[in-house]
Amino acid sequence: MAVTTYRDAMREALREALHRDERVFLMGEDVGRYGGCYAVSKGLLAEFGEERIRDTPLSESAFVGAGIGAALGGLRPIVEIMTVNFSLLALDQLLNNAATLLHMSGGQFNVPLVVRMTTGAGRQLAAQHSHSLEGWYAHIPGLRLLAPATIEDARGMLWPALLDPDPVLIFEHNALYNVRGELADDAGAVDITRARLRRPGSDVALITYGGSLPKAIAAAERLASEGIDAAVVDLRSLRPLDDETILTAVAATHRAVVIDEGWRSGGLSAEIAARISELAFWELDAPVRRVCSAEVPVPYARHLEEAALPQTDEIVAVARELVHGHD
């Protein structure tokens, strides 16, 4: 066991992949000389050289497209997009090329591309750098979406993502990079197909992922002190969703709160709530509730930003209301 950070765990995952497979390389804006805008790839240029740690121009569509070409050509590219906000410039490449080529080629061409990007708010980076758009990508067949929320997953999701013959998008919440915790010395690849029950419980299931997981766990601890036994489900894979784990938690608790930093309307939280009512309707003892971001561009001012995002207080209040029938 050693104490490390989410950022260092992610860097270790990159180093492992670069060492294990010569076909793996990293490219993106400022990943080389600057060390990555969140310092994830710091030191990798010196260790692996310019061939494998490649700085790109500010041109998301071009370098994601280049990544798709490299993947088709037999390499295993890891493309870093600075934040999900900028990924929209490459949306055409991701949706119309990466996600569809296998289908369009009649099953001939897989695109073994991995794209990493940060997502989420909380660092006063204002509306153009703070959104949580992973729910949009979760709409697209042909993509696998991962959201590592723990140090173990930051360390372990990259390698299995590279082994996937089809495109995988990894969403790293920017508030998690500084999280410190213990990591087993032999930590390595993890299962990327299943959600995980981070905390068992019998009264209400808090279903969440990524940057909201620590808030949900804090809420569960507060609820426990009030005598409410809350389960916490970490989705981990946003597409495909692990229905079984979600439904098992709902069947055990009969109440569910979905916490998603994305906007409520048409969001991933809506999809999860819909699945629960389709597949576990007769298990429900209360309506499915959602705690999401306010439907505004994420504000810059700290107090406004905090007010716009899902917070532990609100999760506690909503869960309490579900269990007691009133606040």
Add this chain to the structure above:
Amino acid sequence: MATTDFCMPVLGADMERGIVAQWRVGPGDEVHRGDVIAVIETEKSDLDVEVFQDGWIDRLLVPEGEEVAVGAPLARIRVLDAGADPSSTPPLDQHPEPGAVPTPPGAAAATPAVHSPLLRRLAERSGVDLAHVTGTGPAGSITRADVERAASRPGTGTAARTLASPYARRLAADRSLALAGITGTGANGAIVAADVLRAIEEAGPSSGRDAGPSRPQPRRDAADRARSLRRALGDLMSRSKREIPHYYASTVVDLAAATAWLQDVNAARTVQNRMVPAALLLHAAVAGAMEQATMNGHWMDGSFRPAEGVQLGVAVSLREGGLVAPVIRDAHLLDRDQLMLALRDLVTRARRGSIRASEMVDPTITVTNLGDLGVDAIFGVIYPPQVAIVGFGSITEQPRAVEGMLAVHPTVTVTVSADHRVSDGRDAARFLSVVARTLQNPEQP
């Protein structure tokens, strides 16, 4: 207002005819979706049959004791058209001509009333049913004042509509408990699961389930019934052996860890809440079925259709002889405690003969457990259209070689009979290894 026919349902894969053993309703009775309205006698057992519409019984078309083919109309039910005002139900004509059901004036022309969310919220908060409020606003629309006036009048509460959570409804329906008599403590006074559980507890054991009006049952004598049951089972099993190329596999599982774990768990429990080994066995069978898809599903029209979840058939022997295999639905979503409760409930009711028709939906795999009868191992015959049956023998202490030493451990022999059209020995081996692994790692949920 429209009418619909309630027809003889299919209560088993091979059912062709059924006898109306008993009507639980008569003409003019109001019925709701999920109400048990008749008891149907099949060759295999008596089943409570539920209605799927809300409405009123117009007339019964088949007298008690008569046998008819599947699909034959048994009763005519008047159902409300969507949007019609339930308050404008006409007094029922007890002897209507067939096909000449009177239409209430206005019902056909009635359009669904549209109320603002504010109004609906206000109505809900104050327990007023808007369908019963007379509007004084423009074009007869309901205003806020109308709702407040209705709320202040005694006796205009939500009698017409009971708020209850889906889970509470399911719990109540499973026990044939009427929601009307239960006090709700949830939001807006809705009945939640805790309220139903409290009502069940207050009603005491065994009441509730038989809450329907009981009428004397015309039954064929017991010996006759037993003969018929035996014949039906014989036909089914003959068909199975004729059509299904069975193959068999078995393994002996060491239950030392499971037994120790059970003792640990039970040390903290009261006698009636103690977990029984059968719960662990069922749980392991479900785990095996989930992992080995070729054991779980149906052979239909010449091909295998794997099932997504596990509908677990449990063979229950009846006191008068014969066998039924009611199902524990969605067993893959249940933990060991829930499986135990489901099993206990099912066995009690199967032996009492009050299995609901919805519980006779086709299981995807069946378990037979002859352990308590002292049998070492049982190789079952597959129930078509299923493709496997799991057998558990009795748990006995046996000498085992453990790490080079002789030890005495509790063991059980687990068998599986499977359909060679669907799976091979390797699948059965994998299935048994999952069952064994699950039993040997009881601390995993």
